Amino acid sequence: MEKKEHNLIREAVSKMLNADTVIKRKNKSKAEKKRELFVKIITSLEEVMTRSNILFMDTGIDYSSYDEKFHSIIDMLIFMHFGQDCYELISWYLYDRLGSDGEETSKLLNEKGEETEINNAYDLYDVLMKVNSNI
Amino acid sequence: MRTRKTVRAFFSNIEQLSSEDIAELETLKSLLMETVPTSVKRAHDLNQNYACIFEINDSDYYIEIPRSHWIPSIETLISWYSHESVQNYEKCSELSKLIEAIRSEKKREKKSKTSKTKRRGEEGAQLNKGSGQQDA
Numbered sequence: 670m671e672k673k674e675h676n677l678i679r680e681a682v683s684k685m686l687n688a689d690t691v692i693k694r695k696n697k698s699k700a701e702k703k704r705e706l707f708v709k710i711i712t713s714l715e716e717v718m719t720r721s722n723i724l725f726m727d728t729g730i731d732y733s734s735y736d737e738k739f740h741s742i743i744d745m746l747i748f749m750h751f752g753q754d755c756y757e758l759i760s761w762y763l764y765d766r767l768g769s770d771g772e773e774t775s776k777l778l779n780e781k782g783e784e785t786e787i788n789n790a791y792d793l794y795d796v797l798m799k800v801n802s803n804i
Numbered sequence: 805m806r807t808r809k810t811v812r813a814f815f816s817n818i819e820q821l822s823s824e825d826i827a828e829l830e831t832l833k834s835l836l837m838e839t840v841p842t843s844v845k846r847a848h849d850l851n852q853n854y855a856c857i858f859e860i861n862d863s864d865y866y867i868e869i870p871r872s873h874w875i876p877s878i879e880t881l882i883s884w885y886s887h888e889s890v891q892n893y894e895k896c897s898e899l900s901k902l903i904e905a906i907r908s909e910k911k912r913e914k915k916s917k918t919s920k921t922k923r924r925g926e927e928g929a930q931l932n933k934g935s936g937q938q939d940a
Contacts, residue, residue: 674818675865681826682857685836687880688873693854693866705862 704794711790714743714763751804755797762793810866811839811858833884840881841895844874845902848909878903 675692683690697705717736725731748756758777766774777785777796787793797804813835818826826832839857847855854868869877882899885892 674815675860675863677818677821677823677826678815678860679867680823681829681832682836682867684823684827685833685880686840686869686873686877688869688877690857690873691854691868691870692860693856693868694864695866696864 704791707794708790711759711762711793715790718763751797752801754800755804758793758797758800762787762790810856811835812860812862813858814861837881837884840869840877841899841902844869844878844906847871848874848902848906874906875903878906 679690679692721732721736725733744756744760747759751759761777775786775788777787779785785796787796813832815826835858840855843855843857847853853871855871855874856866856868859866878899882896884890885895885899
Protein backbone atom coordinates (compact mmCIF):
# COMPACT_ATOMS: atom_id res chain seq x y z
CA MET A 670 0.00 0.00 0.00
CA GLU A 671 1.35 3.39 -0.97
CA LYS A 672 1.86 6.35 1.35
CA LYS A 673 -1.07 8.07 -0.39
CA GLU A 674 -3.43 5.36 0.88
CA HIS A 675 -1.91 5.59 4.36
CA ASN A 676 -2.67 9.31 4.35
CA LEU A 677 -6.25 8.65 3.24
CA ILE A 678 -6.71 6.35 6.24
CA ARG A 679 -5.11 8.88 8.58
CA GLU A 680 -7.39 11.65 7.30
CA ALA A 681 -10.42 9.42 7.69
CA VAL A 682 -9.52 8.55 11.29
CA SER A 683 -8.87 12.23 12.08
CA LYS A 684 -12.28 13.16 10.67
CA MET A 685 -14.02 10.41 12.63
CA LEU A 686 -12.36 11.30 15.93
CA ASN A 687 -12.37 15.10 15.41
CA ALA A 688 -8.72 14.97 16.46
CA ASP A 689 -5.38 15.08 14.69
CA THR A 690 -3.59 11.84 14.08
CA VAL A 691 -0.13 11.04 12.72
CA ILE A 692 1.42 8.15 10.84
CA LYS A 693 4.58 6.69 12.30
CA ARG A 694 6.80 3.98 10.98
CA LYS A 695 8.12 1.52 13.52
CA ASN A 696 10.26 -1.44 12.57
CA LYS A 697 9.30 -4.63 14.30
CA SER A 698 11.91 -6.24 16.50
CA LYS A 699 13.36 -9.65 15.67
CA ALA A 700 11.24 -11.21 18.40
CA GLU A 701 8.05 -9.63 17.02
CA LYS A 702 8.86 -10.77 13.48
CA LYS A 703 9.40 -14.31 14.77
CA ARG A 704 6.06 -14.24 16.56
CA GLU A 705 4.29 -12.95 13.44
CA LEU A 706 5.89 -15.70 11.35
CA PHE A 707 4.79 -18.37 13.82
CA VAL A 708 1.22 -17.03 13.82
CA LYS A 709 1.17 -17.04 10.00
CA ILE A 710 2.36 -20.67 9.92
CA ILE A 711 -0.24 -21.88 12.44
CA THR A 712 -3.04 -19.89 10.80
CA SER A 713 -2.10 -21.30 7.38
CA LEU A 714 -2.12 -24.86 8.75
CA GLU A 715 -5.59 -24.27 10.21
CA GLU A 716 -6.81 -22.91 6.87
CA VAL A 717 -5.41 -25.94 5.02
CA MET A 718 -7.22 -28.31 7.38
CA THR A 719 -10.47 -26.38 7.09
CA ARG A 720 -10.17 -26.36 3.31
CA SER A 721 -9.75 -30.16 3.20
CA ASN A 722 -12.77 -30.65 5.46
CA ILE A 723 -14.93 -28.37 3.33
CA LEU A 724 -13.80 -30.17 0.17
CA PHE A 725 -14.75 -33.51 1.70
CA MET A 726 -18.13 -32.24 2.92
CA ASP A 727 -19.01 -30.62 -0.40
CA THR A 728 -17.70 -33.21 -2.83
CA GLY A 729 -17.02 -36.39 -0.85
CA ILE A 730 -13.42 -36.31 -2.05
CA ASP A 731 -11.08 -37.36 0.74
CA TYR A 732 -7.52 -36.11 0.32
CA SER A 733 -6.46 -37.05 3.85
CA SER A 734 -4.38 -40.06 2.85
CA TYR A 735 -2.70 -37.98 0.11
CA ASP A 736 -2.04 -35.07 2.48
CA GLU A 737 -0.88 -37.28 5.33
CA LYS A 738 2.73 -37.31 4.17
CA PHE A 739 2.88 -33.51 4.02
CA HIS A 740 1.36 -33.17 7.48
CA SER A 741 3.80 -35.76 8.78
CA ILE A 742 6.76 -33.74 7.40
CA ILE A 743 5.38 -30.57 9.02
CA ASP A 744 4.89 -32.37 12.33
CA MET A 745 8.47 -33.66 12.26
CA LEU A 746 9.84 -30.20 11.50
CA ILE A 747 7.82 -28.71 14.35
CA PHE A 748 9.14 -31.42 16.69
CA MET A 749 12.70 -30.84 15.52
CA HIS A 750 12.54 -27.08 16.02
CA PHE A 751 10.35 -26.72 19.10
CA GLY A 752 11.09 -29.87 21.10
CA GLN A 753 8.73 -32.40 22.71
CA ASP A 754 6.73 -30.18 25.07
CA CYS A 755 6.04 -27.40 22.60
CA TYR A 756 5.29 -29.93 19.85
CA GLU A 757 2.59 -31.50 22.07
CA LEU A 758 1.06 -28.08 22.73
CA ILE A 759 1.02 -27.19 19.05
CA SER A 760 -0.48 -30.58 18.15
CA TRP A 761 -3.17 -30.13 20.77
CA TYR A 762 -3.96 -26.68 19.36
CA LEU A 763 -4.14 -27.89 15.76
CA TYR A 764 -5.75 -31.32 16.14
CA ASP A 765 -7.33 -31.85 19.55
CA ARG A 766 -8.97 -28.56 20.45
CA LEU A 767 -12.18 -29.43 18.66
CA GLY A 768 -14.18 -31.99 20.61
CA SER A 769 -16.37 -34.70 19.09
CA ASP A 770 -19.39 -32.51 19.81
CA GLY A 771 -17.87 -29.68 17.74
CA GLU A 772 -17.16 -27.61 20.84
CA GLU A 773 -13.81 -25.83 21.00
CA THR A 774 -11.74 -26.18 24.15
CA SER A 775 -9.59 -23.19 24.87
CA LYS A 776 -8.51 -23.97 28.44
CA LEU A 777 -5.54 -26.10 29.39
CA LEU A 778 -4.40 -27.33 32.76
CA ASN A 779 -0.67 -27.53 33.44
CA GLU A 780 1.08 -29.97 35.82
CA LYS A 781 0.44 -27.60 38.72
CA GLY A 782 -3.26 -27.56 37.96
CA GLU A 783 -3.16 -23.93 36.78
CA GLU A 784 -5.51 -22.98 33.97
CA THR A 785 -4.31 -21.30 30.79
CA GLU A 786 -6.57 -20.04 28.04
CA ILE A 787 -5.44 -20.39 24.43
CA ASN A 788 -7.89 -18.80 22.03
CA ASN A 789 -5.68 -18.10 19.03
CA ALA A 790 -2.20 -18.55 17.60
CA TYR A 791 -0.92 -15.46 19.49
CA ASP A 792 -1.98 -16.99 22.82
CA LEU A 793 -0.35 -20.28 21.76
CA TYR A 794 2.93 -18.50 21.04
CA ASP A 795 2.86 -16.75 24.42
CA VAL A 796 2.40 -20.11 26.17
CA LEU A 797 5.18 -21.73 24.12
CA MET A 798 7.54 -18.93 25.14
CA LYS A 799 6.77 -19.67 28.79
CA VAL A 800 7.46 -23.37 28.25
CA ASN A 801 10.67 -22.77 26.31
CA SER A 802 11.90 -19.20 25.84
CA ASN A 803 14.68 -20.39 23.52
CA ILE A 804 12.40 -21.31 20.63
CA MET B 805 5.27 -11.11 30.91
CA ARG B 806 2.56 -10.96 28.27
CA THR B 807 3.44 -8.38 25.64
CA ARG B 808 0.61 -6.23 24.31
CA LYS B 809 -0.04 -6.61 20.62
CA THR B 810 -1.01 -3.50 18.66
CA VAL B 811 -4.16 -4.10 16.70
CA ARG B 812 -3.73 -4.50 12.98
CA ALA B 813 -6.45 -3.13 10.71
CA PHE B 814 -6.63 -4.63 7.24
CA PHE B 815 -7.59 -2.35 4.38
CA SER B 816 -7.84 -3.57 0.81
CA ASN B 817 -8.81 -1.95 -2.49
CA ILE B 818 -9.16 1.52 -1.03
CA GLU B 819 -7.46 3.25 -3.96
CA GLN B 820 -10.89 4.11 -5.36
CA LEU B 821 -12.17 5.54 -2.09
CA SER B 822 -11.88 9.03 -0.62
CA SER B 823 -11.14 9.69 3.03
CA GLU B 824 -14.84 10.55 3.49
CA ASP B 825 -15.82 7.09 2.20
CA ILE B 826 -13.38 5.41 4.58
CA ALA B 827 -14.65 7.56 7.47
CA GLU B 828 -18.12 6.05 6.97
CA LEU B 829 -16.98 2.45 7.47
CA GLU B 830 -18.80 0.99 10.46
CA THR B 831 -16.09 -1.62 11.00
CA LEU B 832 -13.49 1.15 11.35
CA LYS B 833 -15.72 2.95 13.82
CA SER B 834 -16.13 -0.24 15.89
CA LEU B 835 -12.38 -0.72 15.85
CA LEU B 836 -11.74 2.84 17.06
CA MET B 837 -14.32 2.44 19.82
CA GLU B 838 -12.28 -0.49 21.13
CA THR B 839 -8.71 0.58 20.50
CA VAL B 840 -8.67 4.33 21.23
CA PRO B 841 -9.58 4.12 24.95
CA THR B 842 -7.15 1.23 25.57
CA SER B 843 -4.33 2.92 23.66
CA VAL B 844 -4.79 6.33 25.25
CA LYS B 845 -4.99 4.83 28.73
CA ARG B 846 -1.84 2.81 28.14
CA ALA B 847 0.06 5.80 26.73
CA HIS B 848 -1.10 7.94 29.66
CA ASP B 849 -0.03 5.31 32.22
CA LEU B 850 3.39 4.99 30.57
CA ASN B 851 3.74 8.78 30.26
CA GLN B 852 4.11 8.63 26.48
CA ASN B 853 3.36 11.44 24.05
CA TYR B 854 1.59 9.38 21.41
CA ALA B 855 -1.15 6.75 21.71
CA CYS B 856 -0.72 4.06 19.07
CA ILE B 857 -4.16 2.94 17.92
CA PHE B 858 -3.56 0.49 15.09
CA GLU B 859 -1.16 -0.75 12.45
CA ILE B 860 -2.20 -0.37 8.79
CA ASN B 861 -2.17 -3.88 7.28
CA ASP B 862 1.22 -5.52 7.93
CA SER B 863 3.08 -2.40 6.86
CA ASP B 864 5.03 -1.24 9.96
CA TYR B 865 3.06 2.04 9.64
CA TYR B 866 0.93 2.96 12.64
CA ILE B 867 -1.79 5.54 13.26
CA GLU B 868 -1.10 7.46 16.47
CA ILE B 869 -2.84 10.24 18.38
CA PRO B 870 -0.59 12.97 19.83
CA ARG B 871 -1.11 13.79 23.51
CA SER B 872 -2.65 17.19 22.78
CA HIS B 873 -5.51 15.44 20.93
CA TRP B 874 -6.30 12.64 23.38
CA ILE B 875 -9.11 14.54 25.10
CA PRO B 876 -10.97 15.55 21.89
CA SER B 877 -10.77 11.95 20.62
CA ILE B 878 -12.10 10.53 23.89
CA GLU B 879 -14.90 13.11 23.86
CA THR B 880 -15.90 11.88 20.41
CA LEU B 881 -15.94 8.32 21.72
CA ILE B 882 -18.20 9.37 24.60
CA SER B 883 -20.67 10.75 22.06
CA TRP B 884 -20.55 7.42 20.18
CA TYR B 885 -21.03 5.31 23.30
CA SER B 886 -23.90 7.49 24.51
CA HIS B 887 -25.70 7.33 21.16
CA GLU B 888 -29.14 5.72 21.32
CA SER B 889 -27.98 2.73 19.25
CA VAL B 890 -25.24 1.88 21.81
CA GLN B 891 -26.19 3.51 25.16
CA ASN B 892 -23.19 2.15 27.04
CA TYR B 893 -23.14 4.63 29.92
CA GLU B 894 -20.73 2.58 31.99
CA LYS B 895 -18.17 3.02 29.26
CA CYS B 896 -18.97 6.74 29.04
CA SER B 897 -18.25 7.04 32.75
CA GLU B 898 -14.93 5.19 32.34
CA LEU B 899 -13.96 7.51 29.50
CA SER B 900 -14.91 10.61 31.51
CA LYS B 901 -12.63 9.42 34.31
CA LEU B 902 -9.83 8.96 31.79
CA ILE B 903 -10.30 12.55 30.59
CA GLU B 904 -10.16 13.76 34.21
CA ALA B 905 -6.95 11.80 34.79
CA ILE B 906 -5.37 13.34 31.67
CA ARG B 907 -6.45 16.85 32.70
CA SER B 908 -5.16 16.52 36.25
CA GLU B 909 -1.82 15.26 34.87
CA LYS B 910 -1.68 18.41 32.68
CA LYS B 911 -2.34 20.66 35.69
CA ARG B 912 0.39 18.89 37.70
CA GLU B 913 2.87 19.44 34.86
CA LYS B 914 1.96 23.13 34.58
CA LYS B 915 2.39 23.63 38.33
CA SER B 916 5.81 22.00 38.42
CA LYS B 917 6.95 24.05 35.36
CA THR B 918 5.74 27.29 37.01
CA SER B 919 7.53 26.54 40.27
CA LYS B 920 10.76 25.65 38.37
CA THR B 921 10.60 28.95 36.42
CA LYS B 922 9.96 30.84 39.66
CA ARG B 923 12.99 29.19 41.35
CA ARG B 924 15.22 30.01 38.36
CA GLY B 925 14.01 33.60 38.40
CA GLU B 926 14.88 33.93 42.12
CA GLU B 927 18.32 32.37 41.61
CA GLY B 928 18.99 34.75 38.72
CA ALA B 929 17.97 37.74 40.85
CA GLN B 930 20.32 36.64 43.66
CA LEU B 931 23.27 36.30 41.25
CA ASN B 932 22.66 39.80 39.86
CA LYS B 933 22.54 41.20 43.39
CA GLY B 934 25.88 39.50 44.19
CA SER B 935 27.68 40.85 41.07
CA GLY B 936 26.29 44.35 41.73
CA GLN B 937 27.96 44.42 45.16
CA GLN B 938 31.30 43.32 43.69
CA ASP B 939 31.23 46.06 41.06
CA ALA B 940 30.63 48.65 43.73
